[in-house]
Amino acid sequence: MYLASSSPRRRELLTQLGLPFALVLPQVEECRRADEPPEDYVERLARDKAWAGAAMASQPLPVLAGDTIVVLEGEVLEKPRHREHGLAMLRRLSGRNHRVMTAMALVWNDRCLSLRVETEVTFRVLSEADIDAYWATGEPADKAGGYGIQGLGGRFVSRINGSYSAVVGLPLVETEALLQQAGVLPD
Incomplete structure (x- = not known):
């Protein structure tokens, strides 16, 4: 199997499923289309990355890819473009769901x-x-929404309703079910 992702967090999580995998690193433009709902956007990016990874794969094996976005009041908070953008995102997330x-x-x-x-x-x-202080650590610079729940940013999270591993970048239970549905893993 291949993982089409440069995310060390996705690699770590996929290892927990016990599958051997190799990496392919496709370059896919992450640009939201006009009027594209966040739900459609994130799924389209994951599909685009998987197809691009399959085109790069040197062997005919399954290719898994993912994407994670943070959404606040319908607005997608991408990775920070620069310091001020990152600080502004964290201010907006402060005290909110x-x-x-x-x-x-x-x-x-x-x-x-x-x-x-x-x-x-x-x-x-x-x-x-x-x-x-959090921005100064460098951690938020490459994270959707400007924070990493699995790292130092986890101390800002007072509550979570849903999948922790999905917030990190790979929902374990659901990904395992997807792999089973495709016949990559036994039921």
Whole structure:
């Protein structure tokens, strides 16, 4: 099997399913289309990455890919473009609920199966000192929504309703079921 992802978090989580895999690193433009709902956007990106990964694969094996977005009041919070953008996102998340959507797609035998998992996350109120200190760690710079729940950003999360592993980047239960549905894993 192949994993079409540069995310070390996805690699770590996929290892928990006990499957050997190799990496392919497709380059897919992450650009939301006009009027594209966040739910459709994240699933389309996962599918695009899986198809692009399949085109790169040197062997005819299943290709798994994923994408994660943070959604606050219908707005997709992508990875921070720069420091001020990252700080602004963290200020907006402070003391509020937001949704984290992770989609996984599997290309195998010329077909693509996909799924989307949504989790509600609540942040405690953050001080300016919290936000500045967190940005200074470098952790939020490459994370959707400007934080990583599995790292230092986890201390800002006061509540989670849904899949923790989906917020990290690969919903374990649902991905295992997807792999079973495709016949990659036994039932």
